[in-house]
Amino acid sequence: MSQSIQTGSFHWMKSLNKSTIANVIRLHGPISRAEIAKLTKLTPPTVTNIVAELLESGFVVESELGTSSGGRKPIMLRINSSAFYVVGVYAGAKKIKAVTATLDGQVVRRAEEKVPANPGAEQFLSILVSTVRRVIDETNAPQKSFLGIGVGMHGLVDPRQGLSIFAPNLQLRQVNIREVLENEFALPVEVDNDVRALALGESWFGQGQGIGNFICVNIGTGVGAGIILDDRLYHGPSFTAGEMGHTTIDIDGPPCSCGNNGCLEALVSGPAMEARAREAIKRGEATLLAEWTAGKVEEITGEMIYRAAQHGDALSVKILEQTGRYLGIGISNLINTLNPLRVIISGGVSRAGDFVMASLQQTVEKRALQTPARECSIVASQLGPDGIAIGAFTLVLNKLFTPAGVGEM
Ligand SMILES: [Zn+2]
16 A cells, blocks of 8 residues: 555545545445546546556555447446544543544444543543544554544634643533644644534434434433534534533523523423432332432432333433423524524433433424424434444544535534
8 A cells, every 4th residue: 555645645535626525435335437537627637647546555545447339349437445443532521431443434443431420621632532543553554554543522622723621521622622632643733622523423323314404402411502504514603503502491490501591401401300300209109210219319310210211210201201391492593593404403312212202393393383393303313322433433524525625614
């Protein structure tokens, strides 16, 4: 394999024509040079020259012969997906998870490390570096086959600088993640908010494929959304677009971490559901949750509430249905405001199945405007527990294949 595509591959790909052609091969391969010229509107000699460079680098390979419309059968081209790797990292408040994947998004290796409470920037970064190092080592591939590292970081992120501006659950501010990882690994690094990254992952590999307008809503400890508008990931000038967790659903509702009352997050997040279960037990409601925790109500988890609901526990069913209703209101507001064609639900709640999804759907049918609601499908994410890490390496792929910033804004 040529030396030319190594750590400098980003700059190398930054010729617009080169990445345009690579992207056409990625999306339409196996494809002939003639078809590439037709789709890109570049001249055949330009296509031939750039394809020669892509072949020389090992990034593209010739595959089987195509069918001919008379004359010689054309030679077909495809991306050499399994010869290169990208690294995707989910940097959460409690754990850091890193994966390596081939260029077609297949996860190859995983590594995970716990983050202690209030780690401080130095310890947090050292766990981040060691998790990335471990997953790269275990992938057992030459250094030059790694093309970049993407990080999906919880909290407020400036993706242009690769900077974590504020990570509320870690109480960290102004941590330059890109700088640290670039220095450590000599690879290009992309950083974005975890849910924004997840939305991009859904658009490349998940339920958002082929859909130019959709919203990915992630419900876990916090609640956030990634918004794809007209095929672009929308950040807003302060990078906060999608912070729907802090929109007010009930003005007299429970207090939220942001200082307001009745935010969506204070009603549907994992901790919010657990709090409702604890209060009900204090009021004396009978529930399996009290039995299972032997009265230690602080041990109740969202997952436990779902399991109890499956066992027919009335309180747990009620809590999940309420959560679906509150979420339905939040999502109706999104549908009325942004007219998405799809809403993808991810995180713990999406795995709680019909208890949440059914009441969510009913609420949207009742409350959202009919025209946009009819057009909008609401589905659960299928990316699974790797979702944010997949989204994180998609940040790298997106930069590599669309350096002019298509797919981003
Ligand atoms: Zn709030």
